[in-house]
């Protein structure tokens with residue numbers, strides 16, 4: 001079944017009378033795995049929780065293919081510390097012999113090499129944590145794998161809420177909504193509620209495509225040479241030449257992945273606004289002269305999924321009172337120029353699609369408008385409060401307070417410093433935003449990092465934590481004997 005997009009005659013790029021061939025999203029079964037009788041719903045490709053499923057897959061069957069078969073404590077990587085190859089050559093478009101599509105927890109790893117490079121970073125981080133745990137006395141491969149995975153996921157959760165959401169929603173909004181991750185000396189998170197629906201809300205899946213306004217028109221490998229956007233520079237590629245093509249990862253002696261991560265860190269992405277770069281708006285997935293418009297796909301997908309119009313979110317989810325939603329005077333969250341543009345394409349403000357209305361709002365928090373803030377807060381609250389394995393919960397799902405404090409030392413900058421930069425590299429404390437007086441640059445050697453000392457399996461640490469393992473029991477026994485010896489009451 002298709003939901004084609006017909007190109008209007010006024011379009012500046014796509015040819016008159018053509019249409020974009022858009023398949024409908026796959027329908028979901030109901031909770032009892034039967035064909036639903038109610039409205040059609042869609043399925044997620046990966047788990048909804050923030051649980052590193054892009055790294056570890058969303059099922060045991062997927063995970064087994066991603067682990068190193070010879071040393072199962074590690075995730076599989078190729079020689080250059082890159083993702084393992086995907087034998088399915090149709091997973092991407094190969095243009096150079098000897099190159100392969102990648103295999104990761106999320107098949108979208110092959111959409112653009114920059115996305116793949118971030119998947120790779122957290123696979124590398126898993127393997128680094130395994131090595132650190134080995135240095136702390138951990139030996140059992142399965143235990144090593146599971147603990148490294150748990151720590152890696154905890155880092156991803158911490159970075160997402162403590163750094164990314166602090167930028168996207170601001171710390172003030174996080175504080176007001178009780179979503180703040182407090183400093184290292186903390187108590188556990190006690191708000192877990194198993195009744196919360198942790199699905200990705202269908203409207204969130206449309207609204208969160210605000211990220212499409214951040215897609216740059218070019219991709220570049222970071223090199224030691226001066227910054228350039230010259231397309232004759234072999235390290236620079238127009239984004240339309242990188243879709244589904246892993247070639248950049250293979251460049252410069254297969255160091256492309258980490259060089260892309262560096263470029264993403266050191267460069268700036270386009271502003272969060274209603275504008276998409278040409279490479280996403282006109283040349284998405286360009287192949288043999290055929291391409292897509294990502295903005296049109298987003299709007300079309302919202303309609304295909306049956307998402308209510310923008311004004312309904314203002315009133316029903318975000319609690320605004322609109323005296324007359326059919327009047328353009330109800331558009332109080334948009335500036336006049338934007339309202340004029342919206343009037344030129346929508347007959348009534350009640351027709352405005354969610355994605356269109358939300359991404360064009362004037363900014364109310366750090367980067368986004370009021371309605372996006374409200375939709376994102378609802379989703380990110382559910383993903384924390386409904387997650388049994390949320391990293392701030394006590395053991396066994398979470399960690400001891402000492403371990404939690406060790407995890408809260410981490411940041412994206414710390415992960416980058418540990419995997420792609422030298423100790424002398426100077427990086428902004430928060431890698432999500434450009435460095436300045438409030439976000440000072442520091443050498444990697446001075447960036448606070450994941451502290452795994454509470455994981456040490458040395459005798460002293462086990463006594464401190466009361467961990468009930470063989471070593472610990474042995475030491476307790478010896479101490480008992482010594483104590484009893486002191487009182488002259490040694491058992492024979």
Ligand code: HEM
Nearest residue numbers: 045111112204205206208209210211212214215297298301
């Ligand atoms: C080069 C970068 C990117 C490309 C090429 C890309 C492309 C796409 C495409 C083709 C779709 C499906 C469109 C459809 O048929 O409905 C999609 C969906 C989506 N994208 Fe992106 N995207 C990129 C970056 C981002 C970013 C940075 C974000 C957010 C931070 C984002 C968020 C989403 C979301 C939430 C969906 C919906 C997923 C779902 O419903 O399952 N994307 N993207």
